[in-house]
Amino acid sequence: MSGAQVRGNDVDVDLGTLFASILRSWMLILGVVLAVTALAFVVAWLATPHYRAETRLLIETRESIYTRPNPTGDQSNNPNLDEEGVTSQVEVIGSSDLLKQVAEKLGLGKLKEFDEQANMGMFGRLMVIAGLKSDPGELAAEDRVLKTMREKLRVYRVERSRVIVVEFSSEDPKLAADVPNAIADAYLGLQKDAKLQSNADATQWLEPEIADLREKVKQAEARVAEFRAQSDLMIGQNDSALATQQLAEMSTELSRVRAARATAEANAQSLRQAIDNGASLAAMPDVLASPLIQRLREREVQLNADIADLSTTLLDGHPRIKALRSQLADLDGQIRGEARKILQGLETQAKTSQLREQKLIQNLNVVKAESARVGDKEVDLRALEREATAQRELLESYLTRYREASSRSERSYLPADARIFSRASVPAEPYFPKILPIVSAAFVGSLLIMAIVVLLRELFSGRAMRPAQNVAFEPVERVAMPPVAEPRPAPSRARMEAVEAARAATSSQPELPERPVQPQTAVPRRAAANDKRLSVNSAAEHIIAGGVSRAVFLSPEGDEGAASAVAVAREVSDAGLRVLLLDLTSSGAASAPMLDTTDLPGITDLLASEAQFADVIHADLYSDCHVIPAGTANPARAMRAADRLPIIMDSLTTAYDVVVVECGPADAEGIRRLVAHGTQVLVSALELQDRAIGATAANLAEGGYEGVLLVRPGEAQPPQAPRPTRSAA
Numbered sequence: 001m002s003g004a005q006v007r008g009n010d011v012d013v014d015l016g017t018l019f020a021s022i023l024r025s026w027m028l029i030l031g032v033v034l035a036v037t038a039l040a041f042v043v044a045w046l047a048t049p050h051y052r053a054e055t056r057l058l059i060e061t062r063e064s065i066y067t068r069p070n071p072t073g074d075q076s077n078n079p080n081l082d083e084e085g086v087t088s089q090v091e092v093i094g095s096s097d098l099l100k101q102v103a104e105k106l107g108l109g110k111l112k113e114f115d116e117q118a119n120m121g122m123f124g125r126l127m128v129i130a131g132l133k134s135d136p137g138e139l140a141a142e143d144r145v146l147k148t149m150r151e152k153l154r155v156y157r158v159e160r161s162r163v164i165v166v167e168f169s170s171e172d173p174k175l176a177a178d179v180p181n182a183i184a185d186a187y188l189g190l191q192k193d194a195k196l197q198s199n200a201d202a203t204q205w206l207e208p209e210i211a212d213l214r215e216k217v218k219q220a221e222a223r224v225a226e227f228r229a230q231s232d233l234m235i236g237q238n239d240s241a242l243a244t245q246q247l248a249e250m251s252t253e254l255s256r257v258r259a260a261r262a263t264a265e266a267n268a269q270s271l272r273q274a275i276d277n278g279a280s281l282a283a284m285p286d287v288l289a290s291p292l293i294q295r296l297r298e299r300e301v302q303l304n305a306d307i308a309d310l311s312t313t314l315l316d317g318h319p320r321i322k323a324l325r326s327q328l329a330d331l332d333g334q335i336r337g338e339a340r341k342i343l344q345g346l347e348t349q350a351k352t353s354q355l356r357e358q359k360l361i362q363n364l365n366v367v368k369a370e371s372a373r374v375g376d377k378e379v380d381l382r383a384l385e386r387e388a389t390a391q392r393e394l395l396e397s398y399l400t401r402y403r404e405a406s407s408r409s410e411r412s413y414l415p416a417d418a419r420i421f422s423r424a425s426v427p428a429e430p431y432f433p434k435i436l437p438i439v440s441a442a443f444v445g446s447l448l449i450m451a452i453v454v455l456l457r458e459l460f461s462g463r464a465m466r467p468a469q470n471v472a473f474e475p476v477e478r479v480a481m482p483p484v485a486e487p488r489p490a491p492s493r494a495r496m497e498a499v500e501a502a503r504a505a506t507s508s509q510p511e512l513p514e515r516p517v518q519p520q521t522a523v524p525r526r527a528a529a530n531d532k533r534l535s536v537n538s539a540a541e542h543i544i545a546g547g548v549s550r551a552v553f554l555s556p557e558g559d560e561g562a563a564s565a566v567a568v569a570r571e572v573s574d575a576g577l578r579v580l581l582l583d584l585t586s587s588g589a590a591s592a593p594m595l596d597t598t599d600l601p602g603i604t605d606l607l608a609s610e611a612q613f614a615d616v617i618h619a620d621l622y623s624d625c626h627v628i629p630a631g632t633a634n635p636a637r638a639m640r641a642a643d644r645l646p647i648i649m650d651s652l653t654t655a656y657d658v659v660v661v662e663c664g665p666a667d668a669e670g671i672r673r674l675v676a677h678g679t680q681v682l683v684s685a686l687e688l689q690d691r692a693i694g695a696t697a698a699n700l701a702e703g704g705y706e707g708v709l710l711v712r713p714g715e716a717q718p719p720q721a722p723r724p725t726r727s728a729a
């Protein structure tokens with residue numbers, strides 16, 4: 001691209017200027033803060049004080065181990081003690097029936113605090129008439145009281161506990177304590193009444209059930225007795241059938257008889273062998289057990305002792321010793337004879353036991369058959385007994401519960417599963433209004449808000465913005481300027497003063513370093529051989545092909561030259577680019593043909609912070625181009641915000657593909673704020689021989705602007721260049 005190009009479009013925030021605006025506006029800030037603080041103090045001082053009190057209930061089982069209907073039951077299974085149960089009790093406490101009961105007990109309907117209709121002032125009545133507020137008279141008095149109670153009441157469960165808090169606020173401190181206490185008492189009474197009602201319902205239900213069960217038990221037991229008699233199922237010891245008991249006894253007796261027979265046979269055989277073998281009978285248990293044999297053995301011992309004594313003095317042939325020995329031999333024969341008798345007795349006993357065993361076996365077979373028959377009948381009997389037992393147990397259970405329910409109803413002992421462990425007391429201080437916190441908050445809040453408002457106003461006005469100081473020029477190709485012709489008469493002094501006042505906003509840019517101007521320049525390719533000026537069509541093609549984002553037009557010959565900027569802007573717009581024309585002339589010569597009026601907000605209004613971008617951008621009536629006119633604000637006031645012009649240009653360059661600026665008869669120093677990277681400077685030349693054209697060309701060359709193009713106004717066709725792909729970010 002040809003033209004003067006400038007890098008560095010950044011802007012900085014001047015923090016000193018920004019925060020100095022707070023000191024400059026300290027009187028406004030202080031006045032607003034004091035007014036808000038005073039208003040907050042008056043409102044807090046005149047506000048009606050409100051008092052708050054709370055009552056706390058603990059949900060727990062009040063039954064003791066001595067009065068609990070089921071002492072072995074698990075208390076943790078009580079559904080009222082789980083989280084859902086406690087939450088349900090919160091809803092019960094806040095129910096309408098309970099609140100109505102408390103309101104009636106305390107007479108809240110007679111207090112103006114709880115009747116919105118009685119408290120309604122003239123302003124409230126006017127709002128009702130205007131339809132801005134519902135008429136409280138449409139509700140019943142009881143509903144109005146209930147609505148007010150709900151607004152002042154707060155019932156909640158303390159997290160992760162079984163504690164319920166009943167909180168109430170009122171203008172009367174005593175009433176603030178009485179209401180939650182009354183609600184808690186009413187809740188406990190409601191719980192007790194519910195238990196009494198449940199107990200009474202249970203008693204009424206158990207009475208007919210018990211009567212029916214008694215009849216059923218009687219019938220079941222009668223069927224058992226009848227079946228037992230019909231089936232001849234006699235009951236012996238241990239509630240067992242008589243046949244079964246006899247079978248067991250006979251089996252036991254048979255075993256005993258068999259054992260006795262075996263013992264007798266064994267003893268007889270042993271004794272027989274001893275007698276046959278001539279062995280000593282002294283070791284035989286049955287022989288020793290005989291009293292006669294025991295006496296004979298004693299006599300034998302005595303005879304042996306006598307023989308031994310006499311043998312010491314007498315010889316063996318002495319008649320006395322012979323007599324004793326003869327008696328001893330007879331005595332041994334008697335013992336053996338008695339042993340044979342014992343043997344006969346044992347054999348007889350064994351035969352008797354055998355006969356008894358045979359008899360017992362016969363009887364046992366008979367009892368077995370009877371026991372089998374009884375066993376079949378006992379199956380049906382046990383079924384009847386189970387039914388009778390089940391009916392009897394159910395009857396006993398119902399009787400137990402009935403007696404418990406009756407005793408509780410008679411003694412009125414049905415404690416609620418909750419207790420009040422903290423009653424509300426009359427509050428000494430109101431919770432609202434807190435004058436000191438309200439006034440302090442109003443003071444601090446208003447101070448912060450006003451400081452923020454002042455800072456934002458200063459920031460948005462652009463007075464706290466300053467362009468960055470790192471601007472550098474980049475040399476580009478220069479364009480040959482036509483030779484300066486003879487000077488023509490200069491415009492009048494009054495006209496020049498008006499132009500200078502309109503361009504005052506662009507005249508305070510710090511001087512930038514100048515670059516030497518090359519004396520040798522080239523002629524643009526599209527310039528005619530006898531005319532160094534580009535046509536409007538050629539200038540538009542040059543802007544499109546070179547990717548120019550800003551086209552700054554100067555019109556040294558006056559307002560007539562502004563037609564070049566308008567024509568080029570329309571040509572570029574017709575080529576498909578988004579174009580905006582910024583009119584910086586004092587008379588609005590560039591924007592007036594596009595809008596048919598000059599009485600519209602424009603750049604001066606934007607610089608003076610009297611309008612926003614959306615207010616100053618207008619559509620061209622004859623093309624798709626957009627226009628920002630000169631505006632209607634005071635130029636002197638707009639000049640004080642001249643530092644905002646680079647920021648405005650950067651914003652417009654971002655939003656549009658090409659920004660065309662018509663500066664009128666400006667000079668190199670006057671367009672410093674408008675030039676940035678991607679800028680093309682163009683001069684509108686009606687006549688090449690005009691002295692003003694040469695002066696402007698020389699001024700631009702001295703200011704470091706190279707590649708300046710001359711454009712002649714005139715009709716042209718839209719350029720046929722391809723549509724560029726660059727668009728506004």
